[in-house]
Amino acid sequence: MKIIGISGSPRKDGNNERIIDYVLDIAKQKGFITGRIFLSEYKVEGCTDCGLCKSKKECAIKDDASKLLALIEDADAIIVSSPVYFGSVSSQLKAFFDRTIVLRRAGFLLKNKIGAAISVGGSRNGGQEKTIEAMHAWMNIHGMAIVGDGSHFGGIVQKPFEEDNVGIRTVKDTIYKACDFLELMK
Template structure:
């Protein structure tokens, strides 16, 4: 089984990419295949609501989303991390979420995949739970199995993440729970 990690940060080598790499290392140690999407290395344009995908056609926007679609389809579990930008997810990850409507319209291709969320804010209580909710909403709309950290809603961290012991535990507990659910599904 495969777990896909998605960093929704436009910044290369930042806290979000670091936490996704750590989570994927945990999954790999539990013998899961891993893959990742770092939005910082991709061009994903916003959805234009043209409706072409309603008819089973590919999205007409020429960018990197085709490789994203394939990685989303291939995954059994998905963990998404976003920095908190003005109380929510980044515009870049929101574009990916909006464009993923093609997978919903063309057979609910993310249905029953296990998904978890991580959010990194500049301060404690800096909008992390609202950011998690946005990621969870995306997962619910796709019919995914939304997974928390056994206590709350997922990983809530404060930057720099290396100094946030409690936040790092919530992130680790979230990926462990995703792995547990996938183990149950084998």
């Protein structure tokens, strides 16, 4: 079974990318196939509501999104990590989320995939839970099956990730939970 990790940060080698590598390493050790999407490496424009995807599984905007949509369509679980930007997800991640409407209109192609979320802020209480809520909204609207960290909402981190021991615990518990659910689905 395959887990795809998405970093929503525009910054290469930043906290979100390090966290995605960290959780995918854990998943790999547990025997899952993993893949990663670092949005810092791609160009994904915002949806323009042109309506083309209402009639066919195609997007009028020709950028990197179609390649990324194929990767998440192929996954059994999707774990997303976003920086907190003004109390919500990054604009890069929101643009990608909006472009996934193609998969919803083509027959809810993300339905019942496991979804889990992690958020990283500069402050201890900088809006990580609200950011996770925005990611959970995307997952719910696709009909995904959301898991948290076993007691709360997911990974809650204050940067730098490596120094936030409480945050690291929530990140670990979130990937463990996603892996546990994948095992149950086998």
